[in-house]
Amino acid sequence: MGIQIQSCDSSLGAVVTGIDLNALDDQGWLSVEAAWHEHAVLIFPQQHISEEQHVALGQRIGPIEILAENRKAVAISNQKPDGELLGPDSGYYQILRGNEGWHTDSSYMPVSARASILAAQVLPDAGGETQWADMRAAYQSLSAEMRDRIEGLAAHHSLFHSQAKIGHSASSGSSYGLGDQTPPLRPLVKVHPATKVPSLYIGRHAYGIPGLSEADSEALLAELVEFACQPPRVLTHSWTPGDVVMWDNRCVLHRARPYDYSQPRIMRHVRVTGDAATESGLEDQP
Numbered sequence: 001m002g003i004q005i006q007s008c009d010s011s012l013g014a015v016v017t018g019i020d021l022n023a024l025d026d027q028g029w030l031s032v033e034a035a036w037h038e039h040a041v042l043i044f045p046q047q048h049i050s051e052e053q054h055v056a057l058g059q060r061i062g063p064i065e066i067l068a069e070n071r072k073a074v075a076i077s078n079q080k081p082d083g084e085l086l087g088p089d090s091g092y093y094q095i096l097r098g099n100e101g102w103h104t105d106s107s108y109m110p111v112s113a114r115a116s117i118l119a120a121q122v123l124p125d126a127g128g129e130t131q132w133a134d135m136r137a138a139y140q141s142l143s144a145e146m147r148d149r150i151e152g153l154a155a156h157h158s159l160f161h162s163q164a165k166i167g168h169s170a171s172s173g174s175s176y177g178l179g180d181q182t183p184p185l186r187p188l189v190k191v192h193p194a195t196k197v198p199s200l201y202i203g204r205h206a207y208g209i210p211g212l213s214e215a216d217s218e219a220l221l222a223e224l225v226e227f228a229c230q231p232p233r234v235l236t237h238s239w240t241p242g243d244v245v246m247w248d249n250r251c252v253l254h255r256a257r258p259y260d261y262s263q264p265r266i267m268r269h270v271r272v273t274g275d276a277a278t279e280s281g282l283e284d285q286p
Helices: 026-039 051-061 091-098 135-141 144-150 159-164 214-228
Strands: 004-007 014-017 041-044 074-077 113-122 130-134 154-157 185-187 189-191 198-200 234-237 244-248 252-256 266-273
Touching: 004 026, 014 026, 026 041, 026 051, 026 244, 051 113, 051 244, 051 266, 091 159, 130 135, 135 198, 135 214, 144 214, 185 189, 244 252
Parallel strands: 014 041
Antiparallel strands: 004 014, 041 244, 074 266, 113 244, 113 266, 130 234, 130 252, 154 185, 189 198
């Protein structure tokens, strides 16, 4: 039957079947890439992809962002390698709880992420879903007055800032993204470099809009997230082991849903770095 692409019941997302990501050829990738640009989030059920092929899938999109220990694929998990579960006194536990807020990956880094690919390995009995929100449709749905209001505005992005908002006083160097880099300044409206479609570029890491007071900046950013992340612009995926999902960080937000942290949740993650020409902060662009 070949590759089947079924749109989800939202403004973004599609389920892709009739494909084996462990044996993806160039022709198959062209179909996947076209669907990805159209739907922004692709769900591949029951793939049980190997780490090697997980990385290879990311490399079809671009260079892999090295997140930890010089590994191209890393675990996003509340369980340590020795089996012990993380508790609230762990900094990484606090990062996981922070990820329950709407965000885009690596917007706090000098070059933000292009894509992310998650593969589900171990799941809790309930909860732990992932949600994505369509920032293309959100921008299109803004009133003319709001579009005028945010035109030309930008915000800084910082993981220190977003973690502080949930009460986590992160120490420098304690986790990826918590280095001494200057918080990049990013436009509130981003034009996708491949599709040329404008979208909101916001989320929990964004703060400090130049020209606005701190209170006005926080209020505007919160208003935009609240408006943007509403049906039919939100896709929710309930994971089963072996599922793979890839999404475009340049035009969607995502978040993890809460679950019982006394149970393990292990997701293997590959992140694709952006193009410095289009994903650098405004201060670093030519």
